[in-house]
Amino acid sequence: MCSVMGYIGSRIPKEEFKLGFDMTVSRGPDMSKIEELNNNGFLGFHRLAIMGLTDKGMQPFTYKNNKLVCNGEIYGFRPIKEDLIKRGYTFESESDCEILLPLYELYGTDMFKMLDAEFALIIYDGEKGGLIAARDPIGIRPLYYGLDEDKKPIFASEPKNLVGLVSKIMPFPPGHYYKDGK
Template structure:
């Protein structure tokens, strides 16, 4: 997880005071990227880096996962392009080999540099080749355009505020709020939230004038023509699923195993959450096949036995002889961090999972040195683990 902030002006230029403000807004989410920080401001008209007169700002807070050296710090530059990137490209090794065969030369071991090389070889449509989760801004110096891109299923957040031919984008809503002349509620969407508990069903947020960059989409800001266009790089709506039930099950298994395997790529230690449920148990089982007994697993158990899945955790760890550390969460104290969870969420939530998840990760951070963790979050939505998901499917 990293944090990004950026600004683009198609008319009047920003100044030194704006630069200082943008640095503050980048650092507002320093907890997303504690390992490194940098800020660059560009004047696209004379191709210079300038803090006093500029029309593009890129700020980055880094959490180091791939290539821990300073070579991986951002904004990163190569091939006349700058980039700030939050996320991970899981198939970067295969893509790097493909690009090397096309005579591309790499200066780092990062997945970040791979994004730029893909863009140089295939253009914006090349982002369809990326297997990962991402939100990034790429500044093409030569062609004078800024491209904002978001992954296929909106795993990584990217918010946008547009005002008077100026575009501001960020990892979190709170980074954009200080730029608004007035903070107003998006009343129609708030009403839907109160009536149905729905959020994230379109590109609006609950704050008027702050939007989400759509998933599987590039927003291309052309500095020469002063125009913007949204362009999808991928669409699955017309792809049919064919084959017998057995063939589909085997294909699902193949994709599932590959998705776990490829997420084990990391230059820091990877662990796995083991709740005792089917999602996390399946993920942990597959991860063990590729990382062996080196994989550390962590389990959160409740002091209320009727809610505890500890017996299933014990069955798993005993059968597969895997290292496991149990962390006890006192359910009576979960609400102690409620204010902190609300602060991080930026928008309201209608169930207790974010509170429990926050406390889980907080306890994990205090009891281990693990940086990357695998978990089963999201499995119920795709596999219809609860009845409410059937209604949306129908």
């Protein structure tokens, strides 16, 4: 199981983000990465390589201005990927999660209703400069969140990622998504 973490805001410096994020390095022992988001936040990913075993399957995935980290498994992703290829999309890896950013470009948050998957994911929308977080309908993959002092959300795979970064840690509800402060 991988570990994800995402934040847009200026209150939490990268060093503190990394300290919290590294609390779950055991969930993704194969590779780790923290990527800055236009000097205004971070996406983090600890990888446990199961699909797309090469380095090209490492996240965050980037498509145009958007970025994604996902702890999940997308069932039946191959027919979706084939359809996206017919539409002109190209892929760098064999990772099932790489299809998510093209789906987001095509369908926005309606894509979540289309997925047969277990997931906890965070998308950075580079055009709007915000985060979208979502969790599968059953809640198989964990996701938690809290708010910084400026009421900016920070999302993570486990509560211990958020200890010391926010005053209150809450479970993200299964089958929901967060976008534009809602």
